Amino acid sequence: MSSTAVSAASGSDAFTADGRHKIGGVILSVQNISLSFGGVRALTNISFDVRQHEILAIIGPNGAGKSSMLNVINGFYHPQEGKVIHKGQERKRMRPFMAARAGIARTFQNIALFKGMSALDNIMTGRNTMMKSGVLAQAFYLGRARKEETEHREFCEKIIDFLEIEAVRKTPVGRLPYGLQKRVELGRALAAQPEILLLDEPMAGMNLEEKEDMCRFILDVNKEFGTTIVLIEHDMGVVMDISDRVVVLDYGRKLADGTPDEVRANQDVIDAYLGGGH
Amino acid sequence: MLYREAGQFKTSYAADQQIFPILQDRVGIAVIAAIALGVLPLVATEYLTTTILIPFLVMSIAAIGLNILTGYAGQLSLGTGGFMATGAFAAYKLSTAFPDLNIVFVFLGSGVITAFVGVLFGIPSLRIKGFYLAVATLAAQFFLLWLFNKVPWFTNYSSSGVISAPPRAIFGDIMVTGSSAHYTAKYLFLLVFVGFLALAAKNLTRCHLGRAWMAIRDMDIAAEIIGIKPLQTKLSAFAISSFYCGIAGAAWAFIYTGSVEPLAFSIEISFKVLFMVIIGGLGSILGSFLGAGFMVLLPVILTNAPHILGLNIPVDMISHLEYMIFGALIIFFLIVEPHGLARLWQIGKEKLRLWPFPY
Numbered sequence: 113m114s115s116t117a118v119s120a121a122s123g124s125d126a127f128t129a130d131g132r133h134k135i136g137g138v139i140l141s142v143q144n145i146s147l148s149f150g151g152v153r154a155l156t157n158i159s160f161d162v163r164q165h166e167i168l169a170i171i172g173p174n175g176a177g178k179s180s181m182l183n184v185i186n187g188f189y190h191p192q193e194g195k196v197i198h199k200g201q202e203r204k205r206m207r208p209f210m211a212a213r214a215g216i217a218r219t220f221q222n223i224a225l226f227k228g229m230s231a232l233d234n235i236m237t238g239r240n241t242m243m244k245s246g247v248l249a250q251a252f253y254l255g256r257a258r259k260e261e262t263e264h265r266e267f268c269e270k271i272i273d274f275l276e277i278e279a280v281r282k283t284p285v286g287r288l289p290y291g292l293q294k295r296v297e298l299g300r301a302l303a304a305q306p307e308i309l310l311l312d313e314p315m316a317g318m319n320l321e322e323k324e325d326m327c328r329f330i331l332d333v334n335k336e337f338g339t340t341i342v343l344i345e346h347d348m349g350v351v352m353d354i355s356d357r358v359v360v361l362d363y364g365r366k367l368a369d370g371t372p373d374e375v376r377a378n379q380d381v382i383d384a385y386l387g388g389g390h
Numbered sequence: 391m392l393y394r395e396a397g398q399f400k401t402s403y404a405a406d407q408q409i410f411p412i413l414q415d416r417v418g419i420a421v422i423a424a425i426a427l428g429v430l431p432l433v434a435t436e437y438l439t440t441t442i443l444i445p446f447l448v449m450s451i452a453a454i455g456l457n458i459l460t461g462y463a464g465q466l467s468l469g470t471g472g473f474m475a476t477g478a479f480a481a482y483k484l485s486t487a488f489p490d491l492n493i494v495f496v497f498l499g500s501g502v503i504t505a506f507v508g509v510l511f512g513i514p515s516l517r518i519k520g521f522y523l524a525v526a527t528l529a530a531q532f533f534l535l536w537l538f539n540k541v542p543w544f545t546n547y548s549s550s551g552v553i554s555a556p557p558r559a560i561f562g563d564i565m566v567t568g569s570s571a572h573y574t575a576k577y578l579f580l581l582v583f584v585g586f587l588a589l590a591a592k593n594l595t596r597c598h599l600g601r602a603w604m605a606i607r608d609m610d611i612a613a614e615i616i617g618i619k620p621l622q623t624k625l626s627a628f629a630i631s632s633f634y635c636g637i638a639g640a641a642w643a644f645i646y647t648g649s650v651e652p653l654a655f656s657i658e659i660s661f662k663v664l665f666m667v668i669i670g671g672l673g674s675i676l677g678s679f680l681g682a683g684f685m686v687l688l689p690v691i692l693t694n695a696p697h698i699l700g701l702n703i704p705v706d707m708i709s710h711l712e713y714m715i716f717g718a719l720i721i722f723f724l725i726v727e728p729h730g731l732a733r734l735w736q737i738g739k740e741k742l743r744l745w746p747f748p749y
């Protein structure tokens with residue numbers, strides 16, 4: 113996939129020596145978020161910033177509230193307290209489809225693909241919001257509908273090439289092995305050309321080789337399109353390798369927030385998490 | 391001819407996006423169209439046309455309609471009969487209020503009116519799913535039939551409640567509805583209509599609207615998270631599904647039975663169409679035809695086969711037999727092959743594609 117063909121990033125961005133987009137200002141800021149379900153406190157007073165073009169990792173033990181945090185960001189959960197500021201604007205209570213339309217895409221911890229549809233159709237669905245042809249045009253596959261289908265198909269084929277899933281494009285995703293399903297789900301998120309990509313444990317349950325592939329995809333996406341990435345990951349090696357900054361959650365609270373090195377040196381983190389034999 | 395994909399390399403995505411990308415499928419469709427258009431009108435007797443071909447085509451429209459809603463968009467409905475009745479009465483009101491309106495527009499108009507009614511009864515689908523939605527659509531079924539029975543305006547104040555479909559012609563003088571129409575004219579008119587409707591449905595289901603429906607069906611939460619609006623998508627499925635069911639109802643009354651009566655559209659027909667969709671294949675336009683064909687043919691075969699075999703089975707026994715066979719098949723398809731006859735057909739094709747070397 114060439115960056116000129118599909119890049120959504122603006123041309124004025126500065127690049128680092130290794131060709132990445134330079135990390136910019138704050139694109140999304142969560143402030144004093146508290147979220148509970150009945151009596152269960154999932155998040156307590158969480159604040160952190162996400163900067164443009166960075167790869168931010170959220171780590172923490174199971175039940176720490178990581179997935180809940182992503183769900184707050186994309187409007188799926190509504191926190192009782194705190195606010196989310198996206199591109200300088202405080203966000204009112206929003207529905208998930210609004211987040212999608214505002215350039216926030218995500219994948220899920222438990223794969224959430226459309227099982228009855230082919231890999232290609234799943235990825236095409238990621239571009240549904242960009243398709244505007246009317247019912248009659250679609251019914252008779254005329255003019256705009258035909259043009260749209262072909263154009264978006266071409267774009268999705270680039271994603272398919274990029275993710276190396278050409279061989280299974282017509283296979284119903286329910287029949288694909290787990291690792292490939294994870295890739296298709298990433299493809300569907302990428303199809304929307306998001307500005308911010310939220311990845312919930314994209315490498316969970318994968319073997320080493322699959323993990324390496326996935327790391328490469330994530331880094332390439334960030335590098336080529338400047339996509340801001342927020343990812344949840346358990347594998348500390350991976351986290352330290354690919355992320356620019358790390359936010360550590362524990363029991364719904366934020367323990368630390370900084371570069372991988374800073375976080376690694378943080379005593380609270382060592383006590384609560386790294387030291388715990390993970 | 392062997393059924394092969396090999397050697398048919400697609401040089402562009404546009405070519406791969408054809409409605410039937412495989413040559414043998416295109417040939418197959420052309421052969422079926424040629425038989426349906428060119429051979430059957432010449433050879434089919436009145437009995438065959440009026441008891442098999444016409445009801446098959448009418449029920450295919452209804453099955454496509456329900457398949458869009460249930461098979462593609464995942465919204466279970468038992469309101470099909472009510473929507474068909476709406477189409478039948480809408481067509482009756484339209485054609486009596488505007489006697490000069492072309493019958494094609496009467497049918498399309500009744501579809502559009504039914505689409506609006508369908509949207510109205512689809513609103514609960516935002517909140518309720520599955521079994522509960524089915525119960526809510528049942529309310530549509532009973533309410534609509536009750537309405538057409540009770541309000542004399544719908545029957546133009548006829549005293550009996552049973553009204554005959556007004557005779558209408560196309561191309562000036564070819565009668566296609568009412569009792570004076572020739573069965574072959576009715577059949578051909580309906581066939582062309584079904585052809586266009588099936589083509590439109592197939593196209594819709596492979597464009598972005600169809601993908602939105604399937605996304606909602608497969609996982610509504612994920613669909614919403616990638617930007618698909620649940621309410622709009624579900625209601626569009628109700629609208630288009632009801633459009634088809636409405637036209638099916640209009641065709642039933644105007645072409646098949648020749649009379650407009652609420653009784654024809656009872657809950658029984660709702661179930662029948664649902665069975666067609668399950669047996670034929672959920673989420674398949676081809677399956678809608680297979681299911682409709684099966685449901686129309688089975689009673690005919692059960693009625694005639696004993697005679698041919700020299701057996702003497704009482705009539706009520708035959709209708710019991712019909713229900714038992716349907717019941718068994720539905721259980722079979724629900725458990726073993728939810729994608730129905732269409733899927734069995736596809737598996738057969740896949741086997742053929744690999745034959746004789748399965749690996």
Ligand SMILES: Nc1ncnc2c1ncn2[C@@H]1O[C@H](COP(=O)(O)OP(=O)(O)O)[C@@H](O)[C@H]1O
Nearest residue numbers: 149152153154173174175176177178179180181
């Ligand atoms: N929809 C929900 N309903 C009730 N409790 C929830 C829900 N989502 C998350 N929780 C609770 O919130 C806490 C954090 O969960 P989660 O965000 O999934 O953690 P993590 O992703 O870090 O493993 C857990 O105690 C979990 O049980």
Ligand SMILES: [Mg+2]
Nearest residue numbers: 178179180221
């Ligand atoms: Mg989680």
